[in-house]
Amino acid sequence: MNLADISTVKSILSQPQKIVIIPHKNPDGDAMGACLGLYGFLKGMGQNARVVAPNDYPKFLKWMPGHDTVVNFEWDNGEAQRLLDEATVIFTLDFNDFSRTGQMASVLEGKEADFIMIDHHQQPSDYAKVTYSDVSMSSTCEMIYNFIDFLGQTDSITADIASNLYTGIMTDTGSFKYRSTSSKTHRVVADLIERGADNMEIHRQVFDTNSPSRLHLLGVALSNMVILPEYRTAYITLTQEELDANDFKKGDTEGFVNYGLTLEGIIFALIFIENKDEGIIKISLRSVGDFSVNEFARKHFNGGGHDNAAGGRSDLSMDETLQQFNEILKTYKSTLNP
Numbered sequence: 001m002n003l004a005d006i007s008t009v010k011s012i013l014s015q016p017q018k019i020v021i022i023p024h025k026n027p028d029g030d031a032m033g034a035c036l037g038l039y040g041f042l043k044g045m046g047q048n049a050r051v052v053a054p055n056d057y058p059k060f061l062k063w064m065p066g067h068d069t070v071v072n073f074e075w076d077n078g079e080a081q082r083l084l085d086e087a088t089v090i091f092t093l094d095f096n097d098f099s100r101t102g103q104m105a106s107v108l109e110g111k112e113a114d115f116i117m118i119d120h121h122q123q124p125s126d127y128a129k130v131t132y133s134d135v136s137m138s139s140t141c142e143m144i145y146n147f148i149d150f151l152g153q154t155d156s157i158t159a160d161i162a163s164n165l166y167t168g169i170m171t172d173t174g175s176f177k178y179r180s181t182s183s184k185t186h187r188v189v190a191d192l193i194e195r196g197a198d199n200m201e202i203h204r205q206v207f208d209t210n211s212p213s214r215l216h217l218l219g220v221a222l223s224n225m226v227i228l229p230e231y232r233t234a235y236i237t238l239t240q241e242e243l244d245a246n247d248f249k250k251g252d253t254e255g256f257v258n259y260g261l262t263l264e265g266i267i268f269a270l271i272f273i274e275n276k277d278e279g280i281i282k283i284s285l286r287s288v289g290d291f292s293v294n295e296f297a298r299k300h301f302n303g304g305g306h307d308n309a310a311g312g313r314s315d316l317s318m319d320e321t322l323q324q325f326n327e328i329l330k331t332y333k334s335t336l337n338p
């Protein structure tokens with residue numbers, strides 16, 4: 001964020017505002033941590049603020065400080081619409097294009113409020129009065145910490161704010177191991193721990209609260225894994241039937257895609273998950289090294305994200321999607337396995 005942006009934000013926040021904070025659809029730890037961390041900070045300043053999420057988020061995040069104040073656009077549509085209608089300022093966090101909010105996108109298009117985008121994905125759209133976009137950042141939560149720092153207010157980071165921001169940095173860095181994890185990330189995390197984030201407890205809440213059915217589903221996913229050594233690629237499939245048979249709950253498949261990359265020599269991993277309700281196959285893509293899954297998802301599967309972690313979707317059936325994927329893969333042979 002440049003000096004002009006910082007002074008714009010300072011001037012906006014020097015007045016009482018009606019603020020709505022929005023994560024992307026199917027919010028993850030980083031999106032929720034950023035929204036709830038910023039929510040705590042703005043409330044602490046005396047601002048009127050609410051988080052409005054496009055839809056539900058996983059149970060393993062439903063301990064985060066302030067989570068019980070989140071308005072779900074699907075379930076509490078009237079309240080969500082009212083908050084959006086009255087909003088004078090709208091923060092969009094951990095995404096950079098209205099389309100990432102699903103059903104909410106058409107509502108956001110027409111809004112007069114001042115938009116402030118804070119995000120670390122590639123190719124930001126141009127809708128915000130203030131755009132704080134930095135693809136080198138580990139997480140939007142690290143950027144929220146910076147944002148508070150730019151305003152000279154890190155001393156107002158409470159234990160609740162620290163816990164929310166810690167959660168998003170931890171989940172988006174794969175517990176501090178991805179390439180985007182910098183020495184600065186660790187300094188921020190150290191400060192958050194000093195300010196009251198209970199790192200051991202947060203890790204336990206997010207990773208060690210599995211249900212037996214989730215582990216059974218992981219077993220199914222791993223036995224479905226297809227390994228293509230000639231493409232240094234591994235992919236997993238889960239059909240709606242398999243999800244139903246294992247009592248699937250939102251968030252249960254989080255992290256499954258990463259198992260492909262734990263195989264020696266594999267640099268490209270995917271998971272294809274059928275969603276009969278939405279009539280789509282949701283795809284998660286991961287890579288190590290220079291192969292950009294952002295570009296791959298953008299070009300072939302109506303998605304995007306980061307160089308090493310992206311998402312996308314297909315409107316075809318599972319079989320057709322896999323057939324299409326296998327055809328596309330042939331054109332990447334020399335890139336994936338030179």
Ligand code: 5GP
Nearest residue numbers: 284285302303304305306309310311312313
């Ligand atoms: P995940 O596979 O965990 O859902 O998402 C991986 C990364 O890609 C996240 O940063 C997420 O925000 C982004 N992402 C996931 N799905 C989509 C999508 O459909 N479009 C775009 N542009 N980004 C996505």
Ligand code: MN
Nearest residue numbers: 030094140172
């Ligand atoms: Mn993120």
